[in-house]
Amino acid sequence: MWRDESVTWQVAHRPLGGTAELLGQVDAVHGLYYLLMHAVFQAWEGGLWALRLPSVAATALAAAGVAAIAHRLAGERAALCSGAVYAVLPPVQMYAQEGRSYALVAAAVVWATYLMLRERWAAYTAVLLVGCWLHEFAALALLAHAVTARRSRGWRWSAAVVVLLLLPLAAVSVRQAERQLGWLGRPSWQDWAAYGVLAAAVLLLARGAAAPRELVRVAVPLALLPPGLLMAISLVHPWYVDRYVLYALAGLALLAGTRLAAARRPGPWLLTAALLVPFGWWSVWLRTPESRKDDVLAVAAAVRERARPGDAVLFMPSRRREWLLSSPELYGTLHDLALARTPAASRSLQGTELPAEQIRARLVGAPRVVALLDPADQPLDAYPGEAVKRQTLASHFDLCSVDEVRGARIAVYAQPGQCP
Structure with a gap:
C-alpha cells in the first residue's frame, strides 16, 4: 500500500462527520470516492482486498463499456478486440489495482459515452455527473462529447445540468487547489513527448477505411482533447497528472481494437503479439512494491x-x-x-x-x-x-x-x- 492508498484507507475509516469536516478543508475533489470507500469498509473490513476491489471491478466495467461502444459502431469482432486492448494497456492495469478513484472515473466516462451514442440523455447526465463528482476533471470529457454529439439539443441540456451541478464542488476545490496541487509543476518534456506519441498513434490508427467514420468521431476527441486541454491549462495553473485523464485511453483502445479486428494480413497481429511481451513484463512489475513511490x-x-x-x-x-x-x-x-x-x-x-x-x-x-x-x-x-x-x-x-x-x-x- 503506497501513500495515496493510505490516504484512502485512513479517510475511509473516519466517522462521516469527521470526513465532512476534512472535505471542507482539503481533498473535496475526492469526497464522493471517500464516501463510497467508507461504505465499502463498513460492509466489509477486508484490508487491501476491500481497498482495491472497487477499482478492479470498475476497470472490468470500463473494458466492457469500450466493447459496447465498439460493438455499436463497428461490430462484434471490433468489440472483442477493443475491450481487450483497453484491459491490457499498462496505465489501465496500474490503476485497476490501486485504491484510488481513477478507474471508477474511467468507467463512468466510458459508459456515459455509450449512453450519448444511444441518446439516453437522462442516464448520460447521471452517469457523467457521478464521474465528475468522483473527480472533477472528468468534466473535460464534455468537450470530447461536444465534438461527437455535434451539440445536439439533448447533449446541450445534459451538459448544462452536469456543469450546473458540478459548480458547488468546483467552487470548493478551486479554493483548495493551491494546497492540494502545490506539489505539481508544469508539464515536463516527457509529458509532452508522451502526448505526442499518443497523438501520433491515434491519428495513424484513425486513417483509412478500416476505422468507421462514426467511431473515429467518438474516439479521436476522447483520446486527445482531455489530456491536451489539461496540459495546456497547466502551462498557467499546474494541474496536469496523466492519471487525472486516464479515461482518454478508451479512445486509443477503440481505434486500436477496430483496426486490429479489420486486419486481414498477419502484420498487425504480429505487432500486437510483439507488444504483449513488454506489456506482460510491465504488468508483472506493476504488481510489485517497486512500481510505487513507497510502501x-x-x-x-x-x-x-x-x-x-x-x-x-x-x-x-x-x-x-x-x-x-x-x-x-x-x-x-x-x-x-x-x-x-x-x-x-x-x-x-x-x-x-x-x-x-x-x-x-x-x-x-x-x-x-x-x-x-x-x-x-x-x-x-x-x-x-x-x-x-x-x-x-x-x-x-x-x-x-x-x-x-x-x-x-x-x-x-x-x-x-x-x-x-
Whole structure:
C-alpha cells in the first residue's frame, strides 16, 4: 500500500462527520470516492482486498463499456478486440489495482459515452455527473462529447445540468487547489513527448477505411482533447497528472481494437503479439512494491522491528506521518513529538505540528527517537519546523542506525553514549 492508498484507507475509516469536516478543508475533489470507500469498509473490513476491489471491478466495467461502444459502431469482432486492448494497456492495469478513484472515473466516462451514442440523455447526465463528482476533471470529457454529439439539443441540456451541478464542488476545490496541487509543476518534456506519441498513434490508427467514420468521431476527441486541454491549462495553473485523464485511453483502445479486428494480413497481429511481451513484463512489475513511490506497510513493519513502546517518533517532513496513520495499532504505541493536533482534530490529512521552538524543546528531552525520512536524494523542506528537527538531531543525538525501506529511511537516534 503506497501513500495515496493510505490516504484512502485512513479517510475511509473516519466517522462521516469527521470526513465532512476534512472535505471542507482539503481533498473535496475526492469526497464522493471517500464516501463510497467508507461504505465499502463498513460492509466489509477486508484490508487491501476491500481497498482495491472497487477499482478492479470498475476497470472490468470500463473494458466492457469500450466493447459496447465498439460493438455499436463497428461490430462484434471490433468489440472483442477493443475491450481487450483497453484491459491490457499498462496505465489501465496500474490503476485497476490501486485504491484510488481513477478507474471508477474511467468507467463512468466510458459508459456515459455509450449512453450519448444511444441518446439516453437522462442516464448520460447521471452517469457523467457521478464521474465528475468522483473527480472533477472528468468534466473535460464534455468537450470530447461536444465534438461527437455535434451539440445536439439533448447533449446541450445534459451538459448544462452536469456543469450546473458540478459548480458547488468546483467552487470548493478551486479554493483548495493551491494546497492540494502545490506539489505539481508544469508539464515536463516527457509529458509532452508522451502526448505526442499518443497523438501520433491515434491519428495513424484513425486513417483509412478500416476505422468507421462514426467511431473515429467518438474516439479521436476522447483520446486527445482531455489530456491536451489539461496540459495546456497547466502551462498557467499546474494541474496536469496523466492519471487525472486516464479515461482518454478508451479512445486509443477503440481505434486500436477496430483496426486490429479489420486486419486481414498477419502484420498487425504480429505487432500486437510483439507488444504483449513488454506489456506482460510491465504488468508483472506493476504488481510489485517497486512500481510505487513507497510502501507504507513495509515502513510500518520496519518501525515495528526497531521501535520500543514509548519511543519518540519524528516525521521528516511532517506529511510522512501518512506512513504510520494506516497502522494505528503501531502508531498508538509511539510518542509523536511534533504533533500539535491529530488529523481528526485538525480536520486535515496528516495533522498539524507544533511551532519550531516547542518541537526543539520536546526533542531535546527524548531519550530515543525513531525518525522517518524521505530517501537521501529527495530535497529537504526549508520550513522552520523541519530545519529545527534536523539541527536538533544532529547536535543533541547520536545516530544509532539507518535502514532503507521502499521509498523511505528509518533512522534511530539516542542521547550521546546510549546507542546499543
